[in-house]
Amino acid sequence: MFFASDNTSAAAPAVMQAVLTANDGYAMGYGNDAIMAEVTRLVREAFEAPEAIVHLVSTGTAANSLALATLVQPWQTVLCHRHAHIADDECGAPEFFTNGAKLVLVDGAHGKMLPETLSAALKGVAQGVVHGVQRGALSITNVTEAGTVYTPAEVAALTAVAKAHGMPCHLDGARFANALVATGSTAAEMTWKAGIDVVSFGGTKNGCLGVEAVVIFDPAKDWEFQLRRKRAGHLPSKNRYLAAQMQGYLQDDLWLDLARHANDMGARLAKGLTQVDGLRQWHPVQANMMFPEWTAGTHARLKAAGAVYYPFPAPQGREAARLVTSWSTTADDVDRFLAAF
Amino acid sequence: MFFASDNTSAAAPAVMQAVLTANDGYAMGYGNDAIMAEVTRLVREAFEAPEAIVHLVSTGTAANSLALATLVQPWQTVLCHRHAHIADDECGAPEFFTNGAKLVLVDGAHGKMLPETLSAALKGVAQGVVHGVQRGALSITNVTEAGTVYTPAEVAALTAVAKAHGMPCHLDGARFANALVATGSTAAEMTWKAGIDVVSFGGTKNGCLGVEAVVIFDPAKDWEFQLRRKRAGHLPSKNRYLAAQMQGYLQDDLWLDLARHANDMGARLAKGLTQVDGLRQWHPVQANMMFPEWTAGTHARLKAAGAVYYPFPAPQGREAARLVTSWSTTADDVDRFLAAF
């Protein structure tokens, strides 16, 4: 009954098997291995983007920060939701990698920006006047930190605002597969067809050991990205072990199957929770993460039953939690958790 | 016959097995897993340093840069050998992580600084005068980039110069185990007993998939290091997969056995090369890396025989190469290579 985070799950068997298989003989370092070439092919195929640049790093923070640093100058902004991972959970990594660009926080219910709130935030961003930090890039997180999901149309509506202001667009897809499954859309529909220029395509939270692909649709950005990655210590010499994970992850649509399972478990959990007296969800449950608020005393009861998750601050006399399901959550886990109420 | 780099080797079976074993059930993220606690215990034991702080990162560049950034201010220097890895092979990572500290390059034959050359370089470094970049830290690489080795006494002689100038000392131990085996010294003798404050303790080149431990002997530096690591995208959520590698690596002195084998293969190769007409070594061969220079036409012959290694620029009419042996080099590899001459 482990609902703390999808990153507390192990690696999926097929992913681990790919790593094992890769552990054979010699391979050139720094991305010049044969598996990496195969990964590039697989990612391009998955994104229907035959020219896309693909690089692997070991953490989502690295993927996001390197992507953003390649898109914005130090005197520019990154517009993102007030509670985006890049704003709240990366200890200022975007500021570090960009050499001091400014995050402009956009409000929005349920973790989602709207075109109107984005436009309003943009009004406060300088352009062409030297005194203010200038327009930079837009960064959208999907699945959001609130567990909600943008449809491709919603992404496109946001990127349209950004593009109208000359800004490139980044997608933080730490839970990208979950977002695709939740919306029934393809990787292409969710990204370049919706105006996204660079994607952090997550593997870690969805069954890998630790790998994220940065997918860049404009090949002109490739070399700068590579130099920034090396300079940040994110070019692994034994790249094959990152590549193998991503290979196993993409093979036979495993990534989508794993995410589908995680989302299904999320739905099962959410459905069960509707039966709990006095429980309400802070946000619509659309993927594999939810934020229920319940009556006081529940934490103790669940903990006693062996449940693990992060409690959240709640209004007086209430309790709240973040619950995350993953590829390895079982229906039995969910049902036992529900039974503990 | 793969002598290109020790990072082209696979992971050692016991290391991979530890990763496999770790891939079971749930584990708290970001270093709060049980294996990491065990790794801390093992590293402290190996270094005879019961208070040492231990953190894992996935690349040597990250280990070095984070260590140095924790030791120096942006307006300070890092003194290192002219051809140190941090100077030549990390695309300016130390400058990035330190926010612009300056590397002061120290000359010295065979990749080694001497106390005198270090002292001479220090004369050019400002202290207490605002116009110049100030004294910062000393960084020593062992095994050096020339394949030579410092003894603990030689390390101590260098750190004594640094300490006399108030400078902390870093050891880049990407090939730390090879250096210990080559000198018959312990981890403690080579580090804190010889004046080293922070070590980059390498695993990747010696049989891991990709892991380096940063060992910090002064616990007061811990929190700053952790913030810098997170901010640089080097805190893995699924830390257990780094920890498992290091656990397998340290268990039963595997790390020393692997390095001993690599060094033995290096010695076997070097000995064989003494028989090659017209061949000379640029540097004394003391561990698992060598730089032979030989007669023109040899590259073609070796390549035809299936040997893989990096050629180096050589004087007119000559050829040169870097040859690296590893834990997975076999005596047969060496003998076939020698036979190809």
Add this chain to the structure above:
Amino acid sequence: MFFASDNTSAAAPAVMQAVLTANDGYAMGYGNDAIMAEVTRLVREAFEAPEAIVHLVSTGTAANSLALATLVQPWQTVLCHRHAHIADDECGAPEFFTNGAKLVLVDGAHGKMLPETLSAALKGVAQGVVHGVQRGALSITNVTEAGTVYTPAEVAALTAVAKAHGMPCHLDGARFANALVATGSTAAEMTWKAGIDVVSFGGTKNGCLGVEAVVIFDPAKDWEFQLRRKRAGHLPSKNRYLAAQMQGYLQDDLWLDLARHANDMGARLAKGLTQVDGLRQWHPVQANMMFPEWTAGTHARLKAAGAVYYPFPAPQGREAARLVTSWSTTADDVDRFLAAF
């Protein structure tokens, strides 16, 4: 009729005379001139702070950014009002000088933070958890960007919140003299007695050519500040010309006389504007800056009369402006401006 900014005014005669007087013979560079020693004495006297460190720079942005960089680490925050000069008008200079610290914006009517809004903002700032940017410093602007003024008691109430969270406090005093005059308080009461650790003490807007003093009450910060200043190109070789300005400014309380005049002209202007039909002030007028909103068509009339000022965006069918008086504004300027309505 120049109400665009106090920085469009010339230098006061006594300030210019001090510069002229300083232009005689040789003087050691980089702050080692005799006038600088006298300035340090004068500033310490004015602040009743015999140990205070005093350094001069040529712009307010430099003063603020160097002060903040000395107070916070790159992985920390600066809390300030949502519309502080450091947030809106310095093109990200604080982020540049601090190597990427994050500005956390605090809401508050009329340009002023309240202890409650500051406390609320602090709730969102991490401390001791590695994922978020950590607590850093508080920065208060007085006179605020809205033209309002904090009393020493109000400053103390804010710094008390900061100190309770272990945070040092900076005062952006680009219009420091105006704030003192407006509140009838002394420099000491407004700063160290109210919990301020470092002050940007402005001269430029109040009759100098271009000089700001950074006053640091903790001498332990001196050397780091000096290195940061030099490294940022803000240590002038011919420092005597900055020092002379500050000397002329402080002599015989000129700085307070100039500010008193500016504030008086502000009051005269504000009083006259109360007679204008359909005019309302956005903020209380407390010093030398105001933001009137008036009926459409007024801009054209005032411009025709020769008035110069910055128009501001206003609600439909209305117009708004920022009007600033200075040491050189005359009663006649004000009266002619009022007559133009």
Add this chain to the structure above:
Amino acid sequence: MFFASDNTSAAAPAVMQAVLTANDGYAMGYGNDAIMAEVTRLVREAFEAPEAIVHLVSTGTAANSLALATLVQPWQTVLCHRHAHIADDECGAPEFFTNGAKLVLVDGAHGKMLPETLSAALKGVAQGVVHGVQRGALSITNVTEAGTVYTPAEVAALTAVAKAHGMPCHLDGARFANALVATGSTAAEMTWKAGIDVVSFGGTKNGCLGVEAVVIFDPAKDWEFQLRRKRAGHLPSKNRYLAAQMQGYLQDDLWLDLARHANDMGARLAKGLTQVDGLRQWHPVQANMMFPEWTAGTHARLKAAGAVYYPFPAPQGREAARLVTSWSTTADDVDRFLAAF
């Protein structure tokens, strides 16, 4: 008898007069003043460069660092002489402004790089291989820190090497006027006609209070430079006082007259020193700075006579000094100094 530095001299009367004249009435801030427009015209005329971008800053360090930051990326190099001002005397300002670019130091007698030493240094700089810091810009100092001078032909020979490697070129002209006078060349000949892309055109050391012009021949770099300048706190609100200095400096070729006088005094001093027994010059004396080495005991004698200058470390039993003449050095100063031997 003040030979410590040309920056210990006062401002020339005509420069100070221009400042006084500028101190009249209101002027728009941040470079939008009428005097700045005139300065741009005058600089373009002096450089025969009708499209050149001209911006003023208050220190040479700022001019150099902003210029270099506009020319290189953080992962690139700046090649300069081992003892360039940017390498030795700016406390790492270039590293700060460029966010960590690396200075590659080029050897050369008498403070001068040669095309061969530059080419040799370039061999060690990576290009197109991700592991090393990449080619960036060349920076030449004229007058050099050794007091020697490059001719336009020598500058062109160096920039030709740089351009052949795709690198833009910067000239640190803190003593630009002295270099022009010494070589009998025009500003255009010494800069854009010789392959220079950006010039730090010094005023401070040659009779101004504190002003340097950055002259950028490629207008496409303008906006980035402006943003960097603002962000570094180097955009003065009362820009007119910088502009007035530069106006007075350029009017009627005052800048060249002042430099001619300084060089003449240098020649007079050098000639006189040839008569001193046991004295030798470290470098050819070509402008207004020299490094004589003389017999022990001389310092005491000169000091007793009232001479002020910087002593330098010298070989056993000898003494050395740096002597700098300026626009305000008189023949009488020189003669009394010589008489003191």
